[in-house]
Every structure is written in structure tokens, then in C-alpha cells.
Amino acid sequence: MKSRVYIIAVSIPICFITAFLLIICLCNPHTGVTIGNETAEDNAAPGVEATISPNNSRDDGTNSSETVKTPSLNSGLKVAYLTFDDGPSNLTPELLSTLESCNVHATFFVVGLQAKQYPDTLKQMVSDGDVIGVHSWTHKYSYIYKNTQNFLDDFDKLDDYIKQETGVAPNICRFPGGTNNTVCFSYNKNHIMKSIVPLVENMGFTYYDWNVSSGESNTNPPSKENIISSVVSQCKGKNIAVILFHDAYHQSYVDAIPEIVSELSSMGFTFDTLSPDDPPRSKLFATQFKPS
Numbered sequence: 001m002k003s004r005v006y007i008i009a010v011s012i013p014i015c016f017i018t019a020f021l022l023i024i025c026l027c028n029p030h031t032g033v034t035i036g037n038e039t040a041e042d043n044a045a046p047g048v049e050a051t052i053s054p055n056n057s058r059d060d061g062t063n064s065s066e067t068v069k070t071p072s073l074n075s076g077l078k079v080a081y082l083t084f085d086d087g088p089s090n091l092t093p094e095l096l097s098t099l100e101s102c103n104v105h106a107t108f109f110v111v112g113l114q115a116k117q118y119p120d121t122l123k124q125m126v127s128d129g130d131v132i133g134v135h136s137w138t139h140k141y142s143y144i145y146k147n148t149q150n151f152l153d154d155f156d157k158l159d160d161y162i163k164q165e166t167g168v169a170p171n172i173c174r175f176p177g178g179t180n181n182t183v184c185f186s187y188n189k190n191h192i193m194k195s196i197v198p199l200v201e202n203m204g205f206t207y208y209d210w211n212v213s214s215g216e217s218n219t220n221p222p223s224k225e226n227i228i229s230s231v232v233s234q235c236k237g238k239n240i241a242v243i244l245f246h247d248a249y250h251q252s253y254v255d256a257i258p259e260i261v262s263e264l265s266s267m268g269f270t271f272d273t274l275s276p277d278d279p280p281r282s283k284l285f286a287t288q289f290k291p292s
């Protein structure tokens with residue numbers, strides 16, 4: 001009898017403590033990881049990056065305003081998305097072979113004026129199982145960010161071209177410079193992103209910025225070693241890594257891929273291509289841009 005009373009006396013506080021902890025967990029689902037590198041792409045030419053200065057940016061081009069909801073934090077699932085902007089270029093065929101040999105696929109946000117020069121490479125991306133998203137036909141900030149009509153004309157031209165050349169209609173995109181770029185203010189006193197982000201979404205596109213940058217904001221081409229260490233260090237602590245590379249001009253990006261894939265794999269990452277649902281938008285707590 002005594003031991004029964006003792007068990008009851010011990011069990012009641014344990015139940016209360018357990019219930020209390022459970023309530024705290026349920027009420028706080030937003031434990032998050034930061035998503036936030038933001039560098040801007042130069043307005044004059046694709047492939048060249050200039051660091052932008054959003055209000056909340058740090059000197060290293062990162063900001064902490066964007067977080068990812070983290071159901072996956074608890075699941076332990078880690079996914080890396082290799083994304084390449086501004087191509088295709090003369091380096092892309094070697095890049096595609098490298099991706100193949102690493103047994104991974106990537107997402108390419110292409111530039112129309114480049115794609116026109118390498119239409120076969122565009123087709124190769126699709127036949128390899130890689131994904132093509134809309135970036136910009138001209139990649140010229142002074143034109144595309146001057147007004148909404150210019151932006152849409154440029155966007156639609158590339159959208160149509162990708163469909164025509166590959167037979168696949170793109171459904172993802174990346175704004176030149178990212179959605180947090182402030183360079184567009186130079187060409188339009190209004191915040192044009194407030195207009196064009198919802199327009200593009202209404203057209204059925206999902207846009208993606210990035211939360212890991214391979215270092216292209218450097219004026220000089222980064223070395224292969226620097227690219228690897230930069231990417232790997234930024235991926236630490238992340239479950240979702242959307243990694244920005246440039247598919248143009250610099251051999252070091254191609255050379256860095258095998259080791260990056262190997263290092264991230266050993267960190268537990270798997271690799272995937274971006275799609276409208278992957279990573280799920282529901283997991284993006286604060287998207288890269290807040291059209292408030």
C-alpha cells in the first residue's frame with residue numbers, strides 16, 4: 001500500500017512536468033535556421049557579382065532576416081541544391097559531365113542571351129535530368145528593373161525560349177541579384193520588387209534566392225580551394241542549403257564541384273533540384289522578400 005502511494009506521489013509531478021514541456025514545444029514551432037546570403041549580380045554583365053547592402057546585411061554579404069521553418073531540423077534530413085546562374089557558357093558541357101560523374105543533378109537559372117549561343121547545351125541539361133529556371137533574357141538591371149513592362153518582356157522572352165528549345169515549361173525562377181537586391185533602386189525609385197514578385201508568382205512561378213554563396217562576389221575569380229571551403233563552411237548547421245554558383249567564365253567553379261559534393265555528402269546532405277514544392281514553400285518561414 002505504501003509503495004502504491006509512493007508511485008502515485010511520484011507520478012503526478014512527472015505527468016505535470018511532461019505536459020508542461022509538451023505545451024512549450026507545441027507553442028514554439030518556429031525554431032529556425034537562418035537563410036540569408038544576399039549578393040547582387042552586377043547590372044552590366046551576367047556572371048559578375050557585386051555585394052549589395054540590404055538594411056540588415058552584414059559586411060560579408062549575409063543577412064539574418066530570412067529563416068526557414070524547420071520540421072526537417074528534427075527529422076535530420078539535409079538537402080543541398082546546387083544552383084548555377086547566368087549560363088550556359090563554354091564551360092557548361094564540362095560542368096554537366098562533372099555533375100554526371102558525381103551522380104548529382106543541378107538547377108540552372110539561365111540567361112537568354114547566353115542560351116541563344118548554346119542551345120544544344122540547354123537541351124543537354126534537360127536530357128541529363130537537370131532543371132532549368134528563368135533568370136533573365138538580358139540580365140541588364142538598367143532595363144529589367146526600370147519598369148514592370150520591361151521586366152515582363154524580358155522574363156517572357158526567356159520563358160518562351162526555354163519552352164521552345166527544350167519542350168519543358170519552366171516553373172521556377174531567380175531574380176537577377178536576388179529579391180533583396182537594392183541595386184534596382186538605382187533604376188526605379190519605387191520598389192519594383194513589390195510589383196514584380198507577385199506578378200511572377202501569379203504567372204505560376206516559384207522564385208528562389210540562395211542561402212549559401214560560393215564566393216562570386218569577389219572581384220577576382222576565387223580559387224577552387226576557396227570555393228570549396230566557403231561553401232562547406234556556410235552549409236554547416238543548415239538542413240536546407242540552396243547554393244549559388246555561376247555557370248560562366250571561371251573554371252574554378254567546375255573544378256570545385258566533385259569535392260563539394262563529396263564533403264557535403266559526408267556531412268549527411270543529399271542533393272536535389274529545385275521545384276515549386278522542393279524545398280516546400282511552406283517551410284520558408286520568411287521568404288527572401290517580404291512584399292509588405
Ligand SMILES: [Zn+2]
Pocket residue numbers: 041046047085086135139176177
Ligand atoms: Zn545572374
